[in-house]
Amino acid sequence: MAAMSLRISAQNSNPSTSNLLYRTSLNNYSSRATFPVKTGRKRFDSIRASGLNTSTSTAAFDVVVVGAGIIGLTIARQFLQESDLSVAVVDAAVPCSGATGAGQGYIWLIHKARGDKWELAVRSRQLWETFAESIQDEGMNPLDVLGWKKTGSLLVGKTPASSIMLKEKVRQLSEAGIKAEFLSSKELLVEEPALVLGKEGGQPLFLMTINWMLNVRLRTLRRFLRANRRFATEGRYKEYYYEPVTCLLRSGSSGEVQAVQTSKNTLYSKKAVVIATGCWTGSLVQGLLRDSDIQVAVPVQPRKGHLLVLENLNTFQLNHGLMEVGYVNHQAAKLQSTFSDSGPVNHAETSSVSMTATTDASGNLVLGSSRQLVGFSTDIDESIINRIWERAGEFFPTLRELSLSDLSKSREVRIGLRPYMPDGKPVIGPVPRLSNVFVAAGHEGEGLALALGTAETVVDMVLGNPGKVDCSPFALEGR
Ligand SMILES: Cc1cc2nc3c(=O)[nH]c(=O)nc-3n(C[C@H](O)[C@H](O)[C@H](O)COP(=O)(O)OP(=O)(O)OC[C@H]3O[C@@H](n4cnc5c(N)ncnc54)[C@H](O)[C@@H]3O)c2cc1C
Numbered sequence: 001m002a003a004m005s006l007r008i009s010a011q012n013s014n015p016s017t018s019n020l021l022y023r024t025s026l027n028n029y030s031s032r033a034t035f036p037v038k039t040g041r042k043r044f045d046s047i048r049a050s051g052l053n054t055s056t057s058t059a060a061f062d063v064v065v066v067g068a069g070i071i072g073l074t075i076a077r078q079f080l081q082e083s084d085l086s087v088a089v090v091d092a093a094v095p096c097s098g099a100t101g102a103g104q105g106y107i108w109l110i111h112k113a114r115g116d117k118w119e120l121a122v123r124s125r126q127l128w129e130t131f132a133e134s135i136q137d138e139g140m141n142p143l144d145v146l147g148w149k150k151t152g153s154l155l156v157g158k159t160p161a162s163s164i165m166l167k168e169k170v171r172q173l174s175e176a177g178i179k180a181e182f183l184s185s186k187e188l189l190v191e192e193p194a195l196v197l198g199k200e201g202g203q204p205l206f207l208m209t210i211n212w213m214l215n216v217r218l219r220t221l222r223r224f225l226r227a228n229r230r231f232a233t234e235g236r237y238k239e240y241y242y243e244p245v246t247c248l249l250r251s252g253s254s255g256e257v258q259a260v261q262t263s264k265n266t267l268y269s270k271k272a273v274v275i276a277t278g279c280w281t282g283s284l285v286q287g288l289l290r291d292s293d294i295q296v297a298v299p300v301q302p303r304k305g306h307l308l309v310l311e312n313l314n315t316f317q318l319n320h321g322l323m324e325v326g327y328v329n330h331q332a333a334k335l336q337s338t339f340s341d342s343g344p345v346n347h348a349e350t351s352s353v354s355m356t357a358t359t360d361a362s363g364n365l366v367l368g369s370s371r372q373l374v375g376f377s378t379d380i381d382e383s384i385i386n387r388i389w390e391r392a393g394e395f396f397p398t399l400r401e402l403s404l405s406d407l408s409k410s411r412e413v414r415i416g417l418r419p420y421m422p423d424g425k426p427v428i429g430p431v432p433r434l435s436n437v438f439v440a441a442g443h444e445g446e447g448l449a450l451a452l453g454t455a456e457t458v459v460d461m462v463l464g465n466p467g468k469v470d471c472s473p474f475a476l477e478g479r
Contacts (some may be wrong), residue, residue: 124454
């Protein structure tokens, strides 16, 4: 969004309102450089933009949600189910076209620690479980509907240094009522025959806990969309896709945001605007408010991630979600951006790879993952794919017997831009001095895991209900 310029002009953009509206706009927003771009295979062909609004018009809703990733869609769902408010969802592209579509689809809890996000993670996990149960209660199989499978997960470490951390994890998870235990080598072999840790640093260490796997890319999202669309017949729901938000229209008298301007429509919001645009949130908010009297920074950055998906690898199946202990530091690491003001940065400092491995609901092996701060590009970096493959081979020696180039026909690479916050916490709350504009972004590698708690929190804030979790660490002020 570097090429954006801003104009604030007073204009009476809607004759039906007596307020003078100030238009805070992004000129030159047609630059697609920072929008979700697809690479590799075509994705989400089965998520159609049905009910898509194609006309250019003005419409009014109680709530306008900007961004149709997992965060925006679950917020819309929560409003529709927990209130009688009407909701519009707007996206620059189609649902799931951002980070959500690239994710591994796993509700990881195993690597989380007590801290600011803990309550939100535990609450989200409860809500996911309730959601899956509700599907079962309707006589459907959560595996078919959501790709929902309780697999259990393993956090694996090879070195003595990992042992302190794993012991602490067992204690923390057990304290929180989450089953966690060490497995002996023998037990591990039964649980996960393909995993070979070796003994290079001493005792092999493993921690097991119960997590959930979701095929969030298609099945879960489809479910959310279908559930949301049921409210369309009541006139409470509408989708606006391929419509980047370009302006916020503010009341001349109160300064409150009254409408969202997309490339095609003016969408009035009577109660709230929620900005859930993932890694684009920082530049979007900055652009929308630049030159206004409100100085707010949402320092979300795109943190690129590659996943390697191998289809029909029948000889290799995992029973659990696996993650190496090093993932914890990998996620928390503050990599330098190649956009550093101090000039070009060494590639090694801008990228890291640690092993995650799952078998998805379709039986594909999903190997991850990488982290890079290299801007908004979603181009494939083959050197990163090779590093992911090599790292996986260190844990699963049978993979070393296969050549990645021989697997090219059954290979898919997923690339997504995680919404990275330098302090490791998402932003969930109102924009200071714009009390009816809320931001929900910056979930980095945990958007799926934290989605339902985030949605509940946002809706409680807008409705003025008491929150279920302490959301003060996620406020925008001072970030
Ligand atoms: C490789 C990888 C693996 C991952 N694995 C997991 C995992 O196993 N578990 C987990 O919990 N998380 C995982 N994540 C993280 C998770 O995918 C993200 O945290 C989550 O998808 C973020 O969701 P979001 O809705 O905030 O953003 P996004 O999904 O990026 O959605 C943002 C939306 O905003 C839209 N938008 C942008 N600008 C505008 C505009 N101006 N106007 C309108 N719309 C706009 C975009 O088109 C996009 O659809 C993974 C991520 C990656 C990259």
